[in-house]
Amino acid sequence: MIEIVDVETLDGSKRSIQIESETSQRIDANGLTLLPARIDPHVHFRVPGAEYKEDWRSAAKAAIAGGVSMVFDMPNNTPNCTSVSALQSKRAIIDRQLAEVGIPLQYGLYLGAEHGHLHEIDAAPDHAVGIKVFMGSSTGTLLVDDDVSLDEVFTRAAKQGLVVSVHAEDEAMVQARSRQLASETQPDVHSRIRNPEAAAVAVTKAIALAERHGTKLCVLHVSSAQELKLLRSAKARGVDVFVEATPHHLFLDTSAYAKWGNHVKVNPPLRDATDRKALWEAIADGTVDMIGSDHAPHTQEEKKQPYTSAPAGIAGVELTLPLLLDACHQGQLSLKRLVQLTHDNIESIFALPASDDWVLVDRNLVRTVKDEDLETKCGWSPYAGMTLTGWPVAMILQGKYIEIGAKECLITH
Ligand code: DOR
Ligand code: ZN
Numbered sequence: 001m002i003e004i005v006d007v008e009t010l011d012g013s014k015r016s017i018q019i020e021s022e023t024s025q026r027i028d029a030n031g032l033t034l035l036p037a038r039i040d041p042h043v044h045f046r047v048p049g050a051e052y053k054e055d056w057r058s059a060a061k062a063a064i065a066g067g068v069s070m071v072f073d074m075p076n077n078t079p080n081c082t083s084v085s086a087l088q089s090k091r092a093i094i095d096r097q098l099a100e101v102g103i104p105l106q107y108g109l110y111l112g113a114e115h116g117h118l119h120e121i122d123a124a125p126d127h128a129v130g131i132k133v134f135m136g137s138s139t140g141t142l143l144v145d146d147d148v149s150l151d152e153v154f155t156r157a158a159k160q161g162l163v164v165s166v167h168a169e170d171e172a173m174v175q176a177r178s179r180q181l182a183s184e185t186q187p188d189v190h191s192r193i194r195n196p197e198a199a200a201v202a203v204t205k206a207i208a209l210a211e212r213h214g215t216k217l218c219v220l221h222v223s224s225a226q227e228l229k230l231l232r233s234a235k236a237r238g239v240d241v242f243v244e245a246t247p248h249h250l251f252l253d254t255s256a257y258a259k260w261g262n263h264v265k266v267n268p269p270l271r272d273a274t275d276r277k278a279l280w281e282a283i284a285d286g287t288v289d290m291i292g293s294d295h296a297p298h299t300q301e302e303k304k305q306p307y308t309s310a311p312a313g314i315a316g317v318e319l320t321l322p323l324l325l326d327a328c329h330q331g332q333l334s335l336k337r338l339v340q341l342t343h344d345n346i347e348s349i350f351a352l353p354a355s356d357d358w359v360l361v362d363r364n365l366v367r368t369v370k371d372e373d374l375e376t377k378c379g380w381s382p383y384a385g386m387t388l389t390g391w392p393v394a395m396i397l398q399g400k401y402i403e404i405g406a407k408e409c410l411i412t413h
Contacts, residue, residue, distance in 0.1 A: 005026060019396050027401065115146070131162055135169060207239055222243050297376050
């Protein structure tokens with residue numbers, strides 16, 4: 001049994017909490033707050049195929065540093081994860097890597113939708129947390145942009161009671177804008193190529209498919225006022241649709257290109273300050289259901305290439321919670337809403353069994369983000385230099401008490 005003594009809980013009261021464990025420990029948690037551990041419904045941990053950017057050893061340490069107990073990993077791998085057998089092989093590698101670092105990180109895997117493999121959806125419920133559809137192309141080769149295949153994905157998933165999670169950007173519109181703006185080489189062109197209109201067209205299509213077939217739909221990394229308007233009205237007429245927002249769309253906007261260039265190239269791209277404000281309003285009014293980091297690590301060398309070659313993506317698994325705790329500190333978010341967005345709603349949308357995984361946070365700890373403190377293998381973050389108030393300091397994961405250090409995570413038995 002782990003006994004957490006004198007800890008503040010979500011309702012503001014101070015208590016002693018007991019958590020099932022094989023070990024016997026008493027933790028003096030005076031000054032700390034106990035929250036359900038964060039579930040990250042959207043990560044790219046790069047196995048198999050791009051282990052030089054991340055693997056599950058480094059990613060598990062990064063997850064712990066970020067107070068994360070469970071992740072859902074995306075299928076844009078090499079080879080792509082588009083079959084049950086690919087899911088099984090991926091699971092075997094992950095389990096080996098997690099065992100090596102002794103971190104019992106919980107995880108679910110997405111099956112990638114791909115033309116020629118759509119029958120795999122029928123066998124997916126026992127193996128996948130949902131079906132990922134790239135309606136617009138991004139990192140890797142996954143893409144479903146023809147209406148017949150999209151219809152088939154939504155029909156098959158609905159029959160299996162599986163969630164369909166979409167990367168909603170219209171491929172044809174993005175390609176056309178890319179040709180129009182081909183002479184521009186500065187990274188900020190990215191936000192004009194992949195404009196909110198391209199996202200809105202894809203979101204409209206996804207909502208219509210979910211409505212027609214009764215599919216449970218998650219629209220990932222929603223970033224613009226236009227998408228939010230469509231999603232608000234779909235929710236109001238009872239469509240089974242849920243909305244994810246990412247930390248980079250909440251904490252960064254197009255002004256970040258001046259300092260970070262391609263390092264903040266991401267799909268969908270950063271939006272302007274008006275869209276960012278709209279996203280915070282959607283957090284407040286309940287339109288946004290969950291926060292996913294969309295942890296998408298790439299190396300500095302890759303990001304330093306010219307605009308057209310530099311890959312899109314930003315790492316975020318370990319800094320999402322500190323960023324959100326800092327937003328709480330600044331009065332932009334309540335702690336209750338934070339827990340809904342990072343735990344409760346995700347548990348309910350994906351019908352996860354209730355867990356007993358927790359994170360202890362020091363809401364008053366002030367720390368500046370430094371690249372050298374990061375656990376992610378890519379080793380850099382566009383949040384470096386930001387001073388944040390509120391950090392996770394320990395986790396209770398599957399009955400294990402794990403302290404979070406600035407660099408190493410220490411497992412005590
Ligand atoms: O910016 C992105 N990076 N968006 C995606 O959709 C994929 C991700 C990645 O895997 O790098
Ligand atoms: Zn993603």
